Amino acid sequence: MNTLLFICLAVYSATAVSLKHVDNKxxxxxxxxxxxxxxxxxxxxxxxxxxxxxDFFKNPDNNRYLLYTRNxxxxxxxxxxxxxxSITLSQFDARNPTVVIVHGWLNDQHTKLNIVLTDAFLRKSNVNVIVMEWRRLALSNYVTATAGVPAVGRRLGQFLEFLHSVTGAPFETMHIIGFSLGAHVVGNAGRELGGRVARITGLDPAGPLWNLNSNRLRASDAIYVEAMHTDGGxxxxxxxxxxxxxDFFPNGGTSQPGCLTSLCHHDRAWQLFASSVTYNHFLGRECSNMLQVSLNNCRGQILNMGNDDLSKKGSGLYRLNTQRSYPY
Structure with a gap:
């Protein structure tokens, strides 16, 4: 085992021990x-x-970058x-914004969220959509997948740096989106790039083994970082x-109308986001604290949840209520 992997696993093991004794969720x-x-x-x-x-630390080809455009x-x-x-002979156009979509645990390139989000973005505007697949690790056991998230994210950051160097595509026109474990992947990608990408969207960032994990998604990972929480019970x-x-908490952020399972609550994050790209109709109301989020009595300013706006700005906690079926 190489030295870098040994160090990373040692750090992860220490974090895991800490989680066992401190994080009681x-x-x-x-x-x-x-x-x-x-x-x-x-x-x-x-x-x-x-x-x-x-193998993931050594072999960059374990991450696959699949380009879709209107062509x-x-x-x-x-x-x-x-x-x-592979880039110069492709349909990639540096004059258009770039959207990167990263799936979560037990997913691959064919998972529905990749298909739905790609379609929503391409219908909305002329963009480069890159679906990053990391299926070999994502299909492993959850603990191994979690331990590999920083390496997967760093490799994505290195790829976007290479894409920028080859094409001149500005970081200020890049939007990186990750679901579940993928939300922490994109956080690490943004960190690798020094927080220079325009926007990161975390769709119900994974909870197990992440509450006290220093490698999780954080606000400094991009110029603007947004998270949508749908299964935080x-x-x-x-x-x-x-x-x-x-941070947006649709319907309080713990359960979603029309859902009976945790997976349904969890998936609702990417479903809501896809709808927001098309309609930009979700209006979050700022809350002073999580008690207001839970009680649904927030009275602060309004900020749209989701959408594809690369210049979007905002901070704070936001609550909104949605319907049980599309477009929610």
Whole structure:
């Protein structure tokens, strides 16, 4: 095992020990329903797959960058880190904004959130959409996937730096979006770039093993960082606490109308975001504290939740109420 991996695993192990003794939100075993509706038991103290992690630290091709534009909205083109031709011979247009979408645990390039968000952005405006797939690690056990998030995120940051160097695409026209574990991935990508990208959106950032984790998404990771919390209840899959410049809590942030499972509450974050890109109709009301969020008695200023505005600014806690079905 190389020195860098050893150091990273040592740091992660220390964090995991701390979480066991200090963070009482989650027990060792949590229930998780997958996308086929099958319920699984997740062991938050499961053994790390160090061989897989070692490969992710060494091999940049474990991250795949799949480009979609209005010229190729269905069939992607693969862009590669340190491969100039893969970019210059593609449909990538540096004159257009760039949107990067990063999936979460147990997902891959074909997961519905990638398809829906890509379609929403391309219908709305002429942009480059890059779906970053990290399926080999995302399909491993949850503890291993969590431990590898910083490496995946740093590699994404290095890819965007390379994209900038090859094409001149400004960081100020980049919007990076991540769901669940992917929200922490994009935070690490933004950190690798020194917070220079225009905007990061975290869609219900993952909660288990992240409440006290220094590698989680934070406000300094981009010029503007926004988080949407939809499953932050006691045993929710989302982190539930403020992590960004602006944190939105639809329907209080713990459960969503029309949902009966934690996975449904969790997924509602990307569904709401996709709708906001199309309609920009969600108006959050600023709250003074989380008690106001819970009681739905916020009286502060209004800030739109979601949308595709690269110059968006704002800070604070926001509550809004939505409907049970699209466009919510």
């Amino acid at each position: 989650y027990s060792r075993f949590i229930k998780y329903s997958d996308y086929d509706g099958v319920m699984h038991t997740v062991d938050l103290e499961e053994q790390l797959d160090t061989e897989l992690l070692d 190729n909205p269905v069939v992607s083109q693969t862009l590669r880190l340190n491969n100039t031709n 006691v045993l929710g899959l989302g982190i539930g606490s403020a992590v960004a410049d602006a």
